[in-house]
Amino acid sequence: PALLGALAEADVDDDPWPALVPWLRAHTGAELAERAELLGVAAGPVEPRRASVPEPLAPRPLEGALVVDFSALWAGPLCAHLLGSAGARVVKVETPARPDGARRGDPGFYDLLHAGHRSVVLDPADRDGRRAMRALVDAADIVVEASRPRALARFGLDAEEAVAAGTTWVSITAYGRARDRIGFGDDVSAAAGLVCREPDLAPLFCGDAIADPLTGLTAAALAATAPPGGGGVLWDVAMADVVAATLPAGEPAASPEAVRHGDAWVLEGEDAALPVAAPERREPRGKAPEMGRDTADVLAGLGITVP
Known part of the structure; x- marks a missing residue:
């Protein structure tokens, strides 16, 4: 407030x-x-935009690749989860002061995104913690993060420097690395032009933070792309641009009305009522690790001194 x-x-x-x-x-x-x-x-006007996002190129082998994931909540962790499902080793990095807020949410959803990953906690307020963070980045094949660049700079992390050394760096932000504007799935989707309306035209959010899964899928496809020229690459993935790129050009058209029939929904079209399939919940592959459980093992395995 x-x-x-x-x-x-x-x-x-x-x-x-x-x-x-x-x-x-x-x-x-x-x-x-x-x-x-x-x-x-996290606020802004509804500004329908025409945007493009980078196109994935030839796929890269992911089996055994080291992914260091500094992100939180949904978009970045979904990207890391998909890379892990393709065979990559995923190390999730959190700080003592700012654990992933999704830990306080649905445990099943957190397990779905993080089961099979390793959990490391490092304190960027400590010199040795910052050194260990930089060493993890140096060891990574792919880095996933969802912070504004100036926030990472305080940790001593530099995307351009890592890319120059051959790392694939996936940077997820609300409106792009050049903007210092924050945003979350719901407000970013609306700002990009994805808005539902009641029959009286009152605006509504579309779905639940839909920018997050759209961005997570896009980021994973880009991270799984072989870097052009075999070197490093920085993927600047703006959530607003990802959402905008999914929208059709021109004025929005009215969609069929969704009507509830008993325990199910149908879309009532001009010629027929189309049933809406019930969502299917994916079951986690296991339990997500407790915060910081693997710090010593991961660092020692990579030859990094434990703070």
Whole structure:
């Protein structure tokens, strides 16, 4: 609430909307985006865009490749999970101050994305912790991260330097590495133009943080691409661009209405009602490791001094 109050230049309580609505009505979308970026608020106007994302090239062998995953929540971990499913060794790196927030969510979902991975905890506030982080990056074939570049710089990590040494670096951000703007799956999807509407045109989020799985799939396909020329490569994967690239050109069209029939849903088209298949839950391959369980073993196995 405090940040939303700063955004609206007003005092707010637990319900910020009475203060936000007048401010939003009085300001443009560009002003909202500028102020949200300044304050670090995940917000922005709906701006349908035409965007392209890099195209995957020839596949690379992944069996035994070392993936160092600094990401959290959904998009980055999904990328690492898919690479692990293709045979890569995945090491998840967290810090004591900022463990993956998904650990506090659905345990089954966390297990689905992280079972079979190794868990390392390193403290970037400690000189030896930063040294071990850099050594892990040096040993990696693929690095996956979802931080703004300046945040990684504080850890002593440099994407360009790693790429020059031959590493594939997958950088997942809300709006691209050149922007200092934060975002999450729901707001990024809407900002990119993916919005559902009620019959009265009231806007709704489409799906549940749908930018995350779309981006995770895209990032994994790029990470599995053989680097051009055999060297390193930096994949700048902007979630907003990934979402925008999935949308058709032109004005949005009305979609068939979804209607509930008993325990099922159907799409009512002009000629027929089409049943919607029930989602199938994938079962995890095992349990995700406890945070930091493998720190000593992973570092020792790579010849890195344990902090």
